[in-house]
Amino acid sequence: MSRLAPLSGFPEWTPSERLVEAHVIDRLREVFELHGFAQIETRAVEPLERLGGEAEASKEVYVLTRRGGETAEFGLHFDLTVPFARYVEERQGHLTFPFRRYQIQKVWRGERPQEGRFREFYQADIDVVARETLPAHVEAEVAVVMARALQSLDLPPVRMRMNDRRLVEGFYRGVGIADVAGALRSVDKLGKIGHDGVARELAAQGVPETAAEAILHLARIRSSDSSFHEAVLDLWETTPTHADGEPQKLMAEGIAALGALVEAVNAAVPGTAEADLSIARGLDYYTGAVYETTLEGHEDLGSICSGGRYDSLVAGGGFPGVGMSIGVSRLVSRLVSRRMLVATRGVPSAVLVAVMDEETRAASQSIADRLRARGIACEVSPSAAKFGKQIQYADRRGIPFVWFPGADPTGEVSDGEVKDIRSGEQVAADADAWNPPAEDLKPRVVRG
Amino acid sequence: MSRLAPLSGFPEWTPSERLVEAHVIDRLREVFELHGFAQIETRAVEPLERLGGEAEASKEVYVLTRRGGETAEFGLHFDLTVPFARYVEERQGHLTFPFRRYQIQKVWRGERPQEGRFREFYQADIDVVARETLPAHVEAEVAVVMARALQSLDLPPVRMRMNDRRLVEGFYRGVGIADVAGALRSVDKLGKIGHDGVARELAAQGVPETAAEAILHLARIRSSDSSFHEAVLDLWETTPTHADGEPQKLMAEGIAALGALVEAVNAAVPGTAEADLSIARGLDYYTGAVYETTLEGHEDLGSICSGGRYDSLVAGGGFPGVGMSIGVSRLVSRLVSRRMLVATRGVPSAVLVAVMDEETRAASQSIADRLRARGIACEVSPSAAKFGKQIQYADRRGIPFVWFPGADPTGEVSDGEVKDIRSGEQVAADADAWNPPAEDLKPRVVRG
Numbered sequence: 001m002s003r004l005a006p007l008s009g010f011p012e013w014t015p016s017e018r019l020v021e022a023h024v025i026d027r028l029r030e031v032f033e034l035h036g037f038a039q040i041e042t043r044a045v046e047p048l049e050r051l052g053g054e055a056e057a058s059k060e061v062y063v064l065t066r067r068g069g070e071t072a073e074f075g076l077h078f079d080l081t082v083p084f085a086r087y088v089e090e091r092q093g094h095l096t097f098p099f100r101r102y103q104i105q106k107v108w109r110g111e112r113p114q115e116g117r118f119r120e121f122y123q124a125d126i127d128v129v130a131r132e133t134l135p136a137h138v139e140a141e142v143a144v145v146m147a148r149a150l151q152s153l154d155l156p157p158v159r160m161r162m163n164d165r166r167l168v169e170g171f172y173r174g175v176g177i178a179d180v181a182g183a184l185r186s187v188d189k190l191g192k193i194g195h196d197g198v199a200r201e202l203a204a205q206g207v208p209e210t211a212a213e214a215i216l217h218l219a220r221i222r223s224s225d226s227s228f229h230e231a232v233l234d235l236w237e238t239t240p241t242h243a244d245g246e247p248q249k250l251m252a253e254g255i256a257a258l259g260a261l262v263e264a265v266n267a268a269v270p271g272t273a274e275a276d277l278s279i280a281r282g283l284d285y286y287t288g289a290v291y292e293t294t295l296e297g298h299e300d301l302g303s304i305c306s307g308g309r310y311d312s313l314v315a316g317g318g319f320p321g322v323g324m325s326i327g328v329s330r331l332v333s334r335l336v337s338r339r340m341l342v343a344t345r346g347v348p349s350a351v352l353v354a355v356m357d358e359e360t361r362a363a364s365q366s367i368a369d370r371l372r373a374r375g376i377a378c379e380v381s382p383s384a385a386k387f388g389k390q391i392q393y394a395d396r397r398g399i400p401f402v403w404f405p406g407a408d409p410t411g412e413v414s415d416g417e418v419k420d421i422r423s424g425e426q427v428a429a430d431a432d433a434w435n436p437p438a439e440d441l442k443p444r445v446v447r448g
Numbered sequence: 449m450s451r452l453a454p455l456s457g458f459p460e461w462t463p464s465e466r467l468v469e470a471h472v473i474d475r476l477r478e479v480f481e482l483h484g485f486a487q488i489e490t491r492a493v494e495p496l497e498r499l500g501g502e503a504e505a506s507k508e509v510y511v512l513t514r515r516g517g518e519t520a521e522f523g524l525h526f527d528l529t530v531p532f533a534r535y536v537e538e539r540q541g542h543l544t545f546p547f548r549r550y551q552i553q554k555v556w557r558g559e560r561p562q563e564g565r566f567r568e569f570y571q572a573d574i575d576v577v578a579r580e581t582l583p584a585h586v587e588a589e590v591a592v593v594m595a596r597a598l599q600s601l602d603l604p605p606v607r608m609r610m611n612d613r614r615l616v617e618g619f620y621r622g623v624g625i626a627d628v629a630g631a632l633r634s635v636d637k638l639g640k641i642g643h644d645g646v647a648r649e650l651a652a653q654g655v656p657e658t659a660a661e662a663i664l665h666l667a668r669i670r671s672s673d674s675s676f677h678e679a680v681l682d683l684w685e686t687t688p689t690h691a692d693g694e695p696q697k698l699m700a701e702g703i704a705a706l707g708a709l710v711e712a713v714n715a716a717v718p719g720t721a722e723a724d725l726s727i728a729r730g731l732d733y734y735t736g737a738v739y740e741t742t743l744e745g746h747e748d749l750g751s752i753c754s755g756g757r758y759d760s761l762v763a764g765g766g767f768p769g770v771g772m773s774i775g776v777s778r779l780v781s782r783l784v785s786r787r788m789l790v791a792t793r794g795v796p797s798a799v800l801v802a803v804m805d806e807e808t809r810a811a812s813q814s815i816a817d818r819l820r821a822r823g824i825a826c827e828v829s830p831s832a833a834k835f836g837k838q839i840q841y842a843d844r845r846g847i848p849f850v851w852f853p854g855a856d857p858t859g860e861v862s863d864g865e866v867k868d869i870r871s872g873e874q875v876a877a878d879a880d881a882w883n884p885p886a887e888d889l890k891p892r893v894v895r896g
Contacts, residue, residue: 006538007522010491014542015549018487033796033890034820036827039466043458043568044492044554048515060515066558067496067509067523073558074455075515090454094462096844098830100795101463106492110514110521120491135830137809268813347548348481361585362715369716372482379484382546382583396544442481 009111009119011329013336016346021122021332023341023445024153025104028124028326031149032102035141037126040101042083044108045074050082060109076108080125081313081323088129089314097131098138104328121329124149129313129321136257139289139309140264142322146293146305147269149326154447155340156296158305161222161276162261165286165308167232167254168277171218174247175211175239181284183207187219188280191302214239219278224266226259228275254288261289287311291324295331304331339448345398348443350436351378351418352394353403358384363413364405370431371403376441378403391421400440403429457559457567459777461784464794469570469780471789471893472601473552476572476774479597480550483589485574488549490531492556493522498530508557524556528573529761529771536577537762545579546586552776569777572597577761577769584705587737587757588712590770594741594753595717597774602895603788604744606753609670609724610709611738613756615680615702616728619666622695623659623687629732631655635667636728639750662687667726672714674707676723702736709737735759739772743779752779787896793846796891798884799826799866800842801851806832811861812853818879819851824889826851839869848888851877 006012013021029039051061061075077083080103088095104124111117126145128138143160150158172180186201193201195216202212214235221231232255236242258275265273281290288309295304307324311317335341353368355361361380368378379399381390387404394402399421406416418434419426435441454460461469477487499509509523525531528551536543552572559565574593576586591608598606620628634649641649643664650660662683669679680703684690706723713721729738736757743752755772759765783789801816803809809828816826827847829838835852842850847869854864866882867874883889 007491007493007495010493012491012535013489014539015486015488018489021489022487034823034825036795036797036825038463038795039470040463041461041466041469043455043460044556045455045458045568047455062512063515064510064512064524064558065520067511069558072513076512087460091462100827108492110512110517120493130830137806138830141828264810267810268817347484347486349484358585362712365716375482377482377484379548380589382578382586393544 007119009117011118011121011333013332014346016343017332017336019343019346019443020336020341020445021328023343024328024332024335025122025124027152028104028149028328029102031145031152032124032126035100035145035148037100037102037145040084040087040103041105042077042080042087042103044076044106046077046082046086048072048075050086051075051078060111062108062110078109079107080105080123080325081127084125084127084323085313085315085319088319089316092131092319097129098134099129100126101129102126118329118333121327122332124326124328125323127313127321127323129319129323131319134309134320134322136260136288137264138322139257139261140268142307142324143261143265143273143289143291144268146291146307146324146326147265147272150293150295150305151269153341155335156298158272158293158295160265160273160291160293160305161279162258162265162273163275163277163279163290164254164258164261165288165290166250167258168218168280170247170249170251170254171232171236172211172215172247174236174242174244174251175214176241176243177207177211177215179205183215184280187215187278190219190278190280208241210239210241214241221277222274223262224271224274225263226275228277229255229259232277257288281306281308285310285312289322295334298334301330301334303327341445342448343443343445344439345400345443347397347399348377349379349397349399350376350440350442351401351403352390352397352399353378353380354387354390354405355381355384356405356407356413360405360413367403367405367415367431371434374432374435376436391419395421401436403431455567457565459566459569459781461780462794464791465780465784467791467794467891468784468789468893469776471791472776472780472783473570473572475600476552476597476776477550479593479600480572480574483548483593483596485548485550485593488532488535488551489553490525490528490535490551492524492554494525494530494534496520496523498534499523499526508559510556510558526557527555528553528571528773529575532573532575532771533761533763533767536767537764540579540767545577546582547577548574549577550574566777566781569775570780572774572776573755573771575761575769575771577767577771579767582757582768582770584708584736585712586770587705587709588716590755590772591709591713591721591737591739592716594739594755594772594774595713595720598741598743598753599717601789603783604746606720606741606743608713608721608739608741608753609727610706610713610721611723611725611727612702612706612709613734613736613738614698615706615725616666618695618697618699618702619680619684620659620663620695622684622690622692622699623662624689624691625655625659625663627653631663632728635663635726638667638726638728656689658687658689662689669725670722671710672719672722673711674723676725677703677707680725705736729754729756733758733760737770743782746782749778749782751775789893790896791891791893792887793848793891795845795847796825797827797845797847798824798888798890799849799851800838800845800847801826801828802835802838802853803829803832804853804855804861808853808861815851815853815863815879819882822880822883824884839867843869849884851879 286308734756
């Protein structure tokens, strides 16, 4: 067999690292459920015509063919929004709206492998979707749930930066930009190609220089409350080409909504939210709030949680909603590689029950079962080697306790003693009553 | 968008049904961990040359191509054994042996869709793999863990039927069958094509009639302890063509091992295990115990948990182990369709906090947050509609309690009252102290 080298872009963890990933996923589940989000899972595949929307994403789709077959049957989903939209469309008659769902699954993108880009990764999405109209307060609610979910992981502070598409679109149109989506896609690259790079792209799109300067200026405005509106209005007034009327009205709506959003999120999760008018998000379908989230000190990771408000989840229209998505694998990869979170041990067992000889293995198993009946994970030594060897076996696996059955005077096997192999302390113990210290009961995931 | 009909073979559950699936998976995790199995996850894809082993399985592989690309890059795994073998081979220097791992993931098979056959489904595998030699007691241990895992789901009794490849191979060779693997594959179809069908296949393989009758007779032997050995030895002695020597020695080894196995499993999990000499398992790589498991009253489902002992996990040799795999989706599909397990509600929320008017939404949110701080899942009403409408909203979603904030004489919002909308009972309550009855705290999965 060849190709034993790991495949670039397909991360796989050691058992200890998997504990970190499972911990992150379990915590997210917990917070999502506390806020009333129900879990769904969708199949990994979608019909190819459903995976063709965005030209750029489309190239990244993995197409599936049955071996020896000719016809491509499906593609693997590249996000959780496409399958969620299809799920809602299929089952709309059986769901209760607003529908609050979360979904934590792997997605696949056929990207050229490169540093930090995965081709298979976990995403964790929440969405609230209405049938007809979705109240504005959901834009704050979804951001608050995600901020709390991330905070529950005991990481450095998260910073959630927000903008509003109406503000941006009103302003862009007001200063004379016809192709708002095109300009937005360029501004979205600000972090990558910088001010001059974006300016060049805008010029290439035929955006007049004053308009380009105005929207680049707009992208520098930020505040952690609603005070950004003064800077926006100042800029608007001083941009020579600005046009009042419909665009201005749209912009004013966006300003009011964004101010309320930032203040509501900061009221619930202080110090988290910031209005940042550079936030663009590449995707066309957002129509209100848009979000990006960075981890303090790890801004190079890019956004670990993004999303926005959309008018129509499905192609035919209808089902307005707000959704955000955490890039779980990207986050876990950083947590693991920098040892920001680590598991206290790599195996679930708190206790290794030693075996005196093969004839008394059943007695050792019975001690193990009595411990398990009280929720204490354990395993029985695979061999009846010398006790020193059995201790070594536990030590190599990070199992903190070794239980030594004893032989009582009648020849029966007694419960015997349990040893903390870290301290060497050994005490007589009853398998129906002994407990490890709470912090040793299960592997825990703690700051590294 | 076309093709809204569900794709045959790709099951997707409603939120309530997903709760059943998640419950099953969580329980399996719990039991596996109590027995010291560590979780790993492997990527969904493997190089194609690793997915070509079994001719039949090979055709079922889904091949992946980047859209617009020409070259097939990988295939989706069709089980969890192939990726586990590769994982062990890659990381052998970093794992501690015997390595005890569990793995619960989706697998894909490009089968022609048909009743009860899935193309995407969850499997839950456990394996214990040694570097050099694996003691016989692991064959019992793995079966016991799986029996307990299935029992933890509160299902009808499970029956685990076992055989031993050495017994079968010794007997087959002893009665003059040259192609043991071919004969085994035919006997494996006994349930599907019956005695006469198997006899015809064996004749077509050139197996003499006396030998065919003997192995078909062998397949009728069963017992729930080691007493089967008498029937085997009787049959052996009365089969005219039998040859003593090497095959007989192998058979005797198998008889002793299978007797010890059945008795050990029944000692730990009474009434579960049975020696059933018809159990063949199609796969070539088993070398000792083989297992199949049926659910009482649901034998038509086929085996829900199968596996066996193998000498070499990896192609180059080495890494003997024992593994079993639960077909989680097949099981869940039955549980859901027959309503054998049902969720007490489809949403996590125990409480809907009502909203008096949009001005006091923040007060309602604060009540919700105080409940969440004590682990009570809740959501805030999406609209400030009449209370009757808000109760209806809770009712439609199965949320058992509605919390009504009150206006105290100073105009401040007070905690108010909470109503059990099933009984109509309504009481004044403090959001820092009130608790729902334990059975309402979370959706539970119970017998239907």
